[in-house]
Amino acid sequence: MTDTNALHPVRRALISVSDKSGLIDLAKALTGRGIELLSTGGSAKMLREAGLEVRDVAEITGFPEMMDGRVKTLHPAVHGGLLALRDDAAHVEAMNTHNIGAIDLLIVNLYPFEETVAKGGDYDDCIENIDIGGPAMIRAGAKNHKFVNVVVDTADYQPLLDELEANDGATSYAFRQKLALTAYARTGAYDAAVSAWMTGALAEVAPRRRAFAGTLAQTLRYGENPHQTAAFYTDGSNRPGLANAVQVQGKELSYNNINDTDAAFELVSEFLPANGPACAIIKHANPCGVARGQTLREAYMRAFDCDRTSAFGGIIALNETLDEETAAEISEIFTEVIIAPGASDAAKALLASKKNLRLLLTPGLADPTTAGLMFKQVSGGFLVQDRDNGHIDMDDLRVVTKRQPSEKEMADMLFAWKVAKHVKSNAIVYVKDGATVGVGAGQMSRVDSCRIAAQKSRDMAEAMGLAEPLTIGSVVASDAFFPFADGLLTAAEAGATAVIQPGGSMRDQAVIDAADEAGLAMVLTGMRHFRH
Template sequence: MSHDQVRISRALLSVSDKTGLVDFARALAERGIALVSTGGTHRTLREAGLPVAEVADLTGFPEMMDGRVKTLHPGVHGGLLAIRDNPEHQAALAAHGIQTIDLLVVNLYPFEATIGADRPEADCIENIDVGGPAMIRGAAKNHADVAVVTDVSDYAAILAELAANQGTIGTATRKALAQKAFARTAAYDAAIANWLTGRLDEAGPAPFRAFGGSLAQGLRYGENPHQRAAFYRTPGPARPGVATARQLQGKELSYNNFNDTDAAYECVAEFDPARTGAVAIVKHANPCGVAEAATLTEAYERALACDPTSAFGGIVALNRPLDAEAARRIVEIFTEVIIAPDASEEARAIVAGKKNLRLLLTGGLPDPRAPGETVRTLAGGLLVQGRDAATVDDMTLTVVTKRTPSEAEYADLRFAYRVAKHVKSNAIVYAKAGATVGIGAGQMSRVDSSRIAAWKAAEGAARLGVSESLAKGAVVASDAFFPFADGLLAAAEAGATAVIQPGGSMRDDAVIAAADAAGLAMVFTGIRHFRH
């Protein structure tokens, strides 16, 4: 045996998830490895007829306080933390009758699953593991002498290595297991800390924040082929969307697919399915067409008409279950992903004809009003903010021009502002009769976004063979105030009749005067929707 190998003579098993436990423990016992266990794990192994000692045999104390106290004892932690070639450590073990533990097998109380099920606070508290993380961290710190297993999916690999190496585990494996162990406890503690943060009523930010998740899927690459990437799922109540969706078919989702599909589904969720069907088509995380209608097919047709060139290879999100008629129309052009709450059997069969097209079913829509957080990395830190949970239906629209919008204009203004919330700033959205007709996104100048949106509307008219731009008679939404009248005048020149914007510029009076001079109706929301 090389110096890099550690022989496994004693294993301590204490697991909440007992998947594969008995078979794993039996294989260890057959190798002559002594087993020690706690509580329910001990009962399970004894009932399976395996020779297993209780942790109380190591500590000299019974489990107490409903199992809250059982492993927090030198008899356990000394066996995990003792450095094997340190004479002083060995003398301490001998003096106190402590036996070394070479393999620790622990998975934690299901705290993440408990908060994900939105259980009462007392249940969540009881599912905060204390002894488990302490043992895991001790074993991981001493990985030079101890192997620590925190994931049932590693059982087979551990057994294979023991068989291949005469009952030993090598340095590389122990290091990898230690990294996984520390990451596991870090993610676990982050889940607890963030759950508690959400239950505090504090005005200021918490002095420390931690974020973690579990690997859901390794990705081929990131935004570009030279970048590594993976998707991690965070704990807590599930927000319906790409992270929780069931993929029925199609290629594996890419990094960009995840990002764009999330953007599309959050956008279409702004439209109440009880009121109307809605479709959002997204490309590069920006809507290139959004529409609502009595049927999904009509909504899709109208959304596609806004910018069919950009829609090619895009993401299609629906706020109602996909039906066969809509499925037939959507698959006519190349589409990367369809995401919907559900799909009929006939619709599924139609989509199945396009084997690479991903079909994701979520079981519901995310609530646009629900609180939550977004996190973005930057060099040396994290930017954390609350989700933009403001919706135009909850806003007070203040008419600031001489002319008041008509009822039809009001409906389109609200529609356009729902969409503008999901367009990268600077955002300008033209809409008419419940459909976008021109979108300008992500420009450094708001007037440039206005011009691009107007150009898109004119391009749409040319495709339809009509003489007037589709912006004529449309309304226009801006995600933030017009700092100058030029952006608003560009909209007026394109033929818009009404405007919705937050207001709040020091030049509001000049912008309002320009709107009056152009005969526009304009409302202020008082709330902006920057999205970067």
């Protein structure tokens, strides 16, 4: 029976680290408490150069490091010292018989495998950066957390020293339990990273087993609703976005803020700054306005004019550095989050008075064409798929109607298609002059999406004192094919003159005939963008 109140003193520590930040200060603090240090390779060398007394692991195993360092800690003198139960007479006898000393503290961080992959290391380089001895020791020490402290994160160096200070050189069972939890999560994440890399390296589409891992970035106040607990984890990738954004100001992000901000940033990243400023405004993970402009302010105002009501309390994503003029315009209404790849000092100063507004700055835009995995939990399992990185160019479009679309219509259709990719299905997006003028999202019927988007445009026209809705003379994008002509005709009634859709329905010809009769131009993409 484990005595959960027992304190166990730390007398001997084994240190073997790849990331040596903070190591010298930690080691000095440990030796200051009379703790004996064992170490390996580069760690031992660094400790000696700092004037610390340290014993090589090779000295206690009786074997030198060999095979380019692949074999150094895989020995009973090490693992016996980690695994031995100090309150088991047979274990103690075995330790005495075989001259195995107890190891009370293990400080290990692993070969930089994830970093090697992120830097584009070749196959052999990645293989060499798979740690073996480290995970083996971590698992052994963590299993024996009744007696052994296992530290795998530099973030736990100070908590360890605080614990030793509070307990006169000993640690509590609860502290060791917490370290063990972190240790097993680390080896699990490490193995998941290796598995994911090999899956890609071998081009396995559906490996027999999948592992996912993350590192806690933020504990959230609650999830989608106050009765749900939640947290935000990062996956270690270097893809620009929320995970590596800097929050300049504002209160803590919520679960819904993170979800919606990610949706906004992924959408605005579809529009390269080289092609002009762009803005996306998101509400509940759906765009309520997206636009280009000659200036960033103009892009924001045109996006705002698509649905001013929904934009209130929304998320704003920009594809270039936020300037003072745009910041001033945004500050006129309540906004939850602004995310952009930079902000001028003047813009930051202007927004500083908006204490509840979160301003996030990213290291760039996310490349919408890069590959990646997305997963979703369902009852009893996970659905895993590639990120929707499909894209089309002008040359991919197939005109199927008698009337050819104009150059302006073609440009607007490509814009609308990029937006439709980020709208919940069934998705309908009306666009005019590089700005959305009506968005219909998440309806069970595509016809309803057409109607809702058109009605929103009519409502905005009335609110703005316009003579007619902006859908007059617009183009329309549908994320999937029109199964019947009714949705297409609804869009035509709203004033759309050209249509972009995937095609592929058994009734394509009937829809094409209806488009011809209505005088519409229509192009097919051959690609759909369902988003559930």
